Amino acid sequence: MRFNFSRGSWGLALALSLLVSACGGGSGDSKKLEQIVDADRQGIVSIALADNDGYVHLRGSKQLVLQGTDKNNQIVDLSSKASWRLSDTRLGKIDSKGLFTPSGESGQLTVTASYADLSTSQPLIIFDADLVSITLISETSSVDVCKNASFSAEALFDNGLVLDYPLEWRLANSQSEELASFPNKNQGLLKTHKSGVVSILAEGKNNAGETVSSSPLEFSIAPTLTQISLSAPEAENLSLREGQTTQLQATAKWVNGTSGDIITNASLSLSDNKIARIDSEGVFTALTGSYAGSEVTVTAACDSISAELVMTLLKPNIRAIEIRTNGGNTESVSLSRGNSTKLLVTASFEDNTGTDASYNHNLRWEIVESESDSFDADKLRLDDQGQLTADGDLPMEERINLVIEAWVVDDEGEVLRNSAGAEIRDRIKAIINL
Amino acid sequence: MKKISTLLIACLASLGAQAESPLNYDLNGQYVYTQVKSAGETFSPRLFQVKAGVSLKESLLAGIGIQGQYATPIDDSTKGNLTLDIKSQSGVFITLADPNSDPESLKFMLLLGYGSTKLETLDQFDGKTSDTFSGFAYGFSFQQRIFPKTPLSFSLDCTRHYRDSHLRIDGCGVGASYAF
Numbered sequence: 001m002r003f004n005f006s007r008g009s010w011g012l013a014l015a016l017s018l019l020v021s022a023c024g025g026g027s028g029d030s031k032k033l034e035q036i037v038d039a040d041r042q043g044i045v046s047i048a049l050a051d052n053d054g055y056v057h058l059r060g061s062k063q064l065v066l067q068g069t070d071k072n073n074q075i076v077d078l079s080s081k082a083s084w085r086l087s088d089t090r091l092g093k094i095d096s097k098g099l100f101t102p103s104g105e106s107g108q109l110t111v112t113a114s115y116a117d118l119s120t121s122q123p124l125i126i127f128d129a130d131l132v133s134i135t136l137i138s139e140t141s142s143v144d145v146c147k148n149a150s151f152s153a154e155a156l157f158d159n160g161l162v163l164d165y166p167l168e169w170r171l172a173n174s175q176s177e178e179l180a181s182f183p184n185k186n187q188g189l190l191k192t193h194k195s196g197v198v199s200i201l202a203e204g205k206n207n208a209g210e211t212v213s214s215s216p217l218e219f220s221i222a223p224t225l226t227q228i229s230l231s232a233p234e235a236e237n238l239s240l241r242e243g244q245t246t247q248l249q250a251t252a253k254w255v256n257g258t259s260g261d262i263i264t265n266a267s268l269s270l271s272d273n274k275i276a277r278i279d280s281e282g283v284f285t286a287l288t289g290s291y292a293g294s295e296v297t298v299t300a301a302c303d304s305i306s307a308e309l310v311m312t313l314l315k316p317n318i319r320a321i322e323i324r325t326n327g328g329n330t331e332s333v334s335l336s337r338g339n340s341t342k343l344l345v346t347a348s349f350e351d352n353t354g355t356d357a358s359y360n361h362n363l364r365w366e367i368v369e370s371e372s373d374s375f376d377a378d379k380l381r382l383d384d385q386g387q388l389t390a391d392g393d394l395p396m397e398e399r400i401n402l403v404i405e406a407w408v409v410d411d412e413g414e415v416l417r418n419s420a421g422a423e424i425r426d427r428i429k430a431i432i433n434l
Numbered sequence: 435m436k437k438i439s440t441l442l443i444a445c446l447a448s449l450g451a452q453a454e455s456p457l458n459y460d461l462n463g464q465y466v467y468t469q470v471k472s473a474g475e476t477f478s479p480r481l482f483q484v485k486a487g488v489s490l491k492e493s494l495l496a497g498i499g500i501q502g503q504y505a506t507p508i509d510d511s512t513k514g515n516l517t518l519d520i521k522s523q524s525g526v527f528i529t530l531a532d533p534n535s536d537p538e539s540l541k542f543m544l545l546l547g548y549g550s551t552k553l554e555t556l557d558q559f560d561g562k563t564s565d566t567f568s569g570f571a572y573g574f575s576f577q578q579r580i581f582p583k584t585p586l587s588f589s590l591d592c593t594r595h596y597r598d599s600h601l602r603i604d605g606c607g608v609g610a611s612y613a614f
Contacts, residue, residue: 030601
């Protein structure tokens with residue numbers, strides 16, 4: 001008996017190949033090769049670590065930056081391409097982009113950054129001095145409302161050094177919280193929403209775990225906004241189909257003539273939260289649409305100025321339809337003279353996004369006379385809702401065979417095509433019995 | 435080298451000539467076009483490759499075999515100021531073919547195993563560096579007899595010799611095989 005490509009044969013071949021592969025040992029330094037190719041492409045001739053104080057608190061972290069110099073003396077950031085190494089891995093770890101994080105022990109080590117065949121080193125001191133005070137720094141004393149403002153802080157330690165330190169940012173009181181916010185408490189980026197004066201501060205923990213706060217900084221948010229306009233540049237005709245999303249833009253103008261997108265600063269709301277959704281980044285999602293189009297109004301407001309945008313929500317595009325009877329027969333429908341029956345349609349949406357078992361929007365119904373037996377059109381009728389009626393006095397000597405067809409059309413009556421280019425239509429046989 | 439090759443071929447031929455032998459032997463020579471991709475660049479050095487294979491023909495595991503490959507450089511490839519050369523490339527593969535396929539029809543074979551490629555780079559700033567990249571390798575091969583009932587076949591192979599997030603080494607070759 002031959003072992004003709006059975007599972008066992010494949011399994012044995014795979015096991016043997018893995019065994020062969022495992023016997024071979026490790027691979028080479030492919031990252032270094034990548035650096036050599038990259039260095040040649042960028043024309044890097046030398047590297048150096050960017051100037052830094054060489055200190056990191058054991059509660060903090062330090063981003064080291066490897067700079068390359070190319071043939072034209074241009075500086076290139078190579079931090080994410082370099083290979084980073086520590087002389088003592090007990091004191092901390094360094095990631096592939098040069099971010100050093102202490103393990104919680106003080107000491108000194110050497111950081112080495114390598115790129116292609118070049119390398120450079122620097123000492124790094126991990127210290128555990130105690131936090132004494134925090135001083136806030138702001139480049140300006142005010143900002144236009146609905147813009148962001150950046151702050152930094154200097155942390156002073158009991159050894160006299162002023163160094164980077166992990167701090168948390170917050171607003172000092174509830175009145176300030178109505179005007180602005182820090183979306184990420186670990187970053188000194190203030191988002192403003194209303195004009196007024198806010199009080200901000202930064203806090204850090206000392207070695208005893210006690211909170212050390214900066215003095216509050218009074219900062220002015222200027223009432224300089226003059227206009228907001230809301231748009232959805234990527235949404236054709238401002239309409240979306242169910243499940244689709246689009247990025248909204250809120251363009252603001254200020255008294256000094258500047259303008260900018262304030263969608264993340266503006267307060268966003270919808271006229272109907274059941275059929276659509278909008279997040280804080282201005283991403284609008286259509287949840288429930290209709291074939292004719294359902295409208296929802298988006299409002300963006302900032303410092304008492306607002307703008308509105310009406311979006312239209314549609315059902316998904318139709319891929320195909322299927323005619324069926326009340327009993328679910330999709331092949332044929334039987335009807336006796338003197339009776340009436342309603343034909344139903346199931347629509348299947350593009351991209352397998354679902355079906356609609358009660359589809360009846362913009363359907364054109366027709367009895368295909370060229371493929372049907374002759375009949376009296378006054379006594380045997382098919383209306384535009386798919387209702388097939390055979391009057392009791394319909395003249396007939398034997399059963400009448402019909403072919404009924406339905407098309408999906410647009411508002412002008414043109415037959416629609418699906419994404420594959422095929423007309424969206426279906427047929428069913430109808431038998432009229434005596 | 436010539437003596438060793440001659441001896442190897444003669445040895446394999448004598449083994450294959452034994453009527454009761456449950457094994458198939460073949461020897462192959464190929465011109466290989468490689469693609470070495472790294473840091474968005476593609477280098478295409480070319481190689482000459484010799485392959486020797488043996489497979490079972492009359493057993494429960496008919497169709498399974500083992501193949502050894504060795505390639506030497508024909509030329510290197512240069513992009514910008516960097517020249518990349520494959521100094522050598524070797525591999526050991528388990529081969530899997532349909533034992534019931536018609537000998538006169540196109541033969542398909544899968545290769546799974548271990549590949550090793552020694553690369554050398556030469557750059558005006560970094561100078562010459564070389565490293566060997568080894569690991570799991572896989573590929574496929576097509577063979578078609580040149581003339582009916584003769585032992586000579588055309589061959590077309592494609593093999594992935596190495597892949598990780600920084601480097602990819604692929605090769606496709608055309609050549610001829612002799613079945614003993």
